[in-house]
Amino acid sequence: MKSVVLLAALFASVIGAAGMEEQQRSALLPEGDASDILYVRSPAFLTRAALSYDALVADIYWIRAVQYYGGTRLSKDQNKNFSLLYPLLDLTTSVDPYFDIAYRFGAVFLGEDYPGGAGRPDLAIALLQKGLRAQPDKWQFAEDIGFVYYWWVRDYHAAGEWFNRAADMPDAPEWLKPLAAVTLAQGGSRDSSRRLWTEIARNPEAEWLQRQAEFRLKQLDAMDGIDFMERIVRQYRERTGALPSSWNDMIRARFLRGLPLDPTGTPLRLDPSTGTVTLDPSSALNPLPRTEQPH
Amino acid sequence: MKAIRHVAVNVFKESVRDKVLYSIVVFAVILIATSYLIGQLTAGQDLKIIKDLGLASISIFGLLIAIFIGIGLVWKEVEKRSVYTLLSKPVRRSEFVLGKYCGLVLTLCTNVAVMTIAYYGVLAYLQRIALSGELATSPAPATDPAMLKAIVLIVVELMLVTAIALFFSTFSSPFLSAVMTAGVWVAGHFNDDLRNFGALVDLPLVARLTRAAYYVIPNFAAFDVKNEVVHAQPVPLGYVGITTLYGLVYIAFVLAGAVTVFSRRDFK
Numbered sequence: 012m013k014s015v016v017l018l019a020a021l022f023a024s025v026i027g028a029a030g031m032e033e034q035q036r037s038a039l040l041p042e043g044d045a046s047d048i049l050y051v052r053s054p055a056f057l058t059r060a061a062l063s064y065d066a067l068v069a070d071i072y073w074i075r076a077v078q079y080y081g082g083t084r085l086s087k088d089q090n091k092n093f094s095l096l097y098p099l100l101d102l103t104t105s106v107d108p109y110f111d112i113a114y115r116f117g118a119v120f121l122g123e124d125y126p127g128g129a130g131r132p133d134l135a136i137a138l139l140q141k142g143l144r145a146q147p148d149k150w151q152f153a154e155d156i157g158f159v160y161y162w163w164v165r166d167y168h169a170a171g172e173w174f175n176r177a178a179d180m181p182d183a184p185e186w187l188k189p190l191a192a193v194t195l196a197q198g199g200s201r202d203s204s205r206r207l208w209t210e211i212a213r214n215p216e217a218e219w220l221q222r223q224a225e226f227r228l229k230q231l232d233a234m235d236g237i238d239f240m241e242r243i244v245r246q247y248r249e250r251t252g253a254l255p256s257s258w259n260d261m262i263r264a265r266f267l268r269g270l271p272l273d274p275t276g277t278p279l280r281l282d283p284s285t286g287t288v289t290l291d292p293s294s295a296l297n298p299l300p301r302t303e304q305p306h
Numbered sequence: 307m308k309a310i311r312h313v314a315v316n317v318f319k320e321s322v323r324d325k326v327l328y329s330i331v332v333f334a335v336i337l338i339a340t341s342y343l344i345g346q347l348t349a350g351q352d353l354k355i356i357k358d359l360g361l362a363s364i365s366i367f368g369l370l371i372a373i374f375i376g377i378g379l380v381w382k383e384v385e386k387r388s389v390y391t392l393l394s395k396p397v398r399r400s401e402f403v404l405g406k407y408c409g410l411v412l413t414l415c416t417n418v419a420v421m422t423i424a425y426y427g428v429l430a431y432l433q434r435i436a437l438s439g440e441l442a443t444s445p446a447p448a449t450d451p452a453m454l455k456a457i458v459l460i461v462v463e464l465m466l467v468t469a470i471a472l473f474f475s476t477f478s479s480p481f482l483s484a485v486m487t488a489g490v491w492v493a494g495h496f497n498d499d500l501r502n503f504g505a506l507v508d509l510p511l512v513a514r515l516t517r518a519a520y521y522v523i524p525n526f527a528a529f530d531v532k533n534e535v536v537h538a539q540p541v542p543l544g545y546v547g548i549t550t551l552y553g554l555v556y557i558a559f560v561l562a563g564a565v566t567v568f569s570r571r572d573f574k
Contacts, residue, residue, distance in 0.1 A: 062495045063365065063530035066358040073351070109537040112351045 049095050054105030061106055069107030076100050076113070080120045084127060093129035096120060100138055104145075111151070114142035118155050119223070122163040132163040153177035154187065157194070161207060167198020186210055205231050226296075229274040233296050240271050240279055240288040248286060256283045309401040310408060313392075317409020318416075321375065329367045330417060334424040336363060353432065353444055354536055360425040361456055361532040367421065368414055368464040369491070375413070376471025377483035379406045380568065400565040407472050407561060414464050422457055446538035455546050456535045462553035463529035467491055469557045470524075473564040477571070494526030524556050 051057050061068040076099035083091050100117035104110055120128050122135035136159050142152040157173030160166045174191035177183055190210065193203045205228065212224035247266050248254050258281055261267045270278045277294040281287075290297055340359055344352045380403070383389040392402060426449050433448035446452065470490055474483035500520040504513030528549050531541045 059496065059499075062492065063527065063532070064362050066533040066536060067362040070351075070355045070358050074355075107533060109533065109539070110351075110354075 049098055051102065052098055054102055057102055058106050065106045069103050069110055069113070072099055072103040072106065073110065073113050076103060076117065076120075080128075091126065093120075093125075093131075096129050097131070097134045097138070101141075104138065104141060108142075108145035111142070111146075111149070114139055114152060115155055118159055122159045124163065132159050135159045135163070148181050150177040150180035150183040150187070153180060154183075157191075158207065158211070161194060161198070161204075167194055167203075171195035171198060201231055201234065227300075230296050230299055233273045233290060233294075234299060236271065236273060237279065237288045237290070240281075241286065243267070244281070244286045244288065254283055254286045255281065257281065309397045310405040313397065313402055313405020314407075314409035314412055317379070317406055318412045321410070321413040324375075329371065330420045330424065333363050333367055333421050334428075337424065337428050353429075353448055356429070356432065357448075357453070357536045358532070360428070361453065361460070361536070364418055364421045364425065364457060365460045365463075365532070368418055368460060369467060371414060371417060372410070372464045372467040373471050373484055373487050373491075375410055376468045377475045377480045377487065379410060379472055380475045381478075381480050381483070399569045403472065403476065403565050403568050404561065407469060407564075410468050410472075411465055414468065415461060418457065418461055418464070422454075446536075450535070450538065452538070452541065453535045455541050455543075456532045458546060459529040459531055459549060462550050463526060466524055466526075466529075466553050466557050466560070469560040469564070473560050473567070476564050476568040490523065491526055494524045497523060497525040497527055525552075529553065 051060070057068065057072075058065065076096065079095055079099060080093065083093055083096075096117075100113055100121070103113045104117070107113075118135035118139050121138060122128060122130075122132040124130050136156055139152045139156045139159070142149065143156075146152070153173050154177040157170045157177060160173060161170035164170075171191050171194035174187055174194055178187035178191055190203075190206060193206055197203050208224045208227045208231070212221055212228060243261070243266055244255065247261055247264065251264065255261045255264075258267060258270050258278070262269065271288075272278055273290055273294050273296055275295050277291050277296075280289050280291045282289070290299060337356070337360055340356060344355050344359075380389075383392065389402075393399065397405075429448040467487065471483060471487040474486045478486065497520055500516045500523070503516040507513060531545075533539075534541050
């Protein structure tokens with residue numbers, strides 16, 4: 012009995028000591044410092060050090076990249092940066108050059124505008140080009156490069172060229188050629204954006220990308236809805252000679268049947284002084300992409 | 307032959323008594339637990355990661371058994387002096403060494419076989435229930451039989467590691483044997499660097515020496531096709547056959563060395 016009590020007391024002491032140690036350590040090191048350390052930065056070294064467990068090491072670095080991206084994205088730190096994201100993805104894809112998702116998701120993480128992502132479309136393109144060097148027939152990488160040029164660099168000519176290149180690769184889907192043509196002809200139009208996101212939403216390869224595409228399509232619908240409502244507001248002003256003070260004025264004047272909603276069901280916001288229509292700040296679709304031409 | 311079988315069966319029974327096969331339970335638990343956790347940790351690629359982890363676990367558990375039991379096989383008998391009793395019976399020293407080797411290989415094969423069944427069982431479960439969406443775009447089915455090629459080569463690799471561990475255990479202490487076996491295993495993964503080293507130096511002698519080392523040190527990297535099978539890259543049966551043959555020839559050479567050393571040892 013005595014020994015059990017002694018053991019329990021010692022166990023409690025161990026837990027207490029661990030708690031004290033944790034407090035001391037957190038006082039010494041600011042939060043997040045541990046995850047911001049990357050001990051190995053050389054892909055050549057890591058590839059050799061992995062011995063015959065390269066795939067497993069790549070998985071570990073991929074999980075780390077995903078956790079790092081998610082953690083940084085959700086961080087409320089004003090000075091947050093994604094400085095380790097590219098090194099982590101570079102290590103992952105160096106150790107396992109066939110890790111397709113690491114190239115494709117990684118490019119999205121890198122390309123996404125700051126603070127939602129690293130805001131580095133140049134690195135996103137570099138990562139995908141590295142993937143193309145490892146697997147030259149992978150049309151998905153060429154398509155993704157086109158996507159990065161289209162969505163984040165806004166170089167529609169380069170985007171169209173890459174879609175064309177992807178279309179010429181083995182097993183490329185038929186929709187790539189028309190997409191390339193539309194991008195080259197009307198790059199930056201909302202129609203071509205919708206076409207691009209619709210194709211991505213159909214892609215069964217990655218559920219996460221599908222969700223992204225569905226979100227972007229809702230944003231485009233919201234932008235169409237905002238344009239439509241601004242036209243109705245202009246019609247109201249032409250007929251009544253004044254801007255509406257609220258949506259209720261327009262409902263009473265039978266311009267509207269009810270409150271105009273965005274695709275998430277949140278009412279749109281009307282600025283009575285200018286007649287400008289915007290998303291409500293509480294809408295999940297904020298922020299909308301930078302201005303695109305409706306057609 | 308009968309003597310070899312007797313020694314081998316005894317080694318196998320001893321391994322079972324030592325609860326070596328418990329590693330299988332640990333393997334299965336890790337694999338099943340991981341399959342649930344991975345989905346929470348990463349965006350997509352759960353199936354790839356589970357396949358990688360399973361193959362790596364089969365290899366790592368096997369490697370630990372091969373090294374840490376292999377190094378004690380002969381040393382333990384000498385240390386406990388039971389080798390005197392054994393060798394006083396109609397058992398030749400070569401039969402003793404080969405029996406020890408076959409017994410451990412039997413243990414390893416049993417381990418790998420059960421781990422493979424558990425591995426395919428978990429993957430079949432995932433195929434049916436958990437990962438139906440991801441499977442649609444996976445380059446290979448969850449229970450792709452091509453993964454057996456990687457497992458066959460893992461077994462040959464483990465057999466070679468066992469032979470090396472046994473060789474060192476015929477004349478060295480367990481600690482040194484473990485260090486040397488692990489050293490050879492690690493060096494065997496850098497064989498391609500050794501082959502290419504000659505092109506980097508101007509000294510013909512060094513180039514010849516590294517070239518010779520390339521042929522002498524077992525090329526363990528050749529047995530690794532885990533990544534290829536997981537990504538459904540082609541691994542020709544001819545490659546598996548030639549690499550297996552290479553492994554078997556090397557094993558024969560190392561075992562011959564072990565028998566020679568052990569036969570010349572003086573136990574007086």
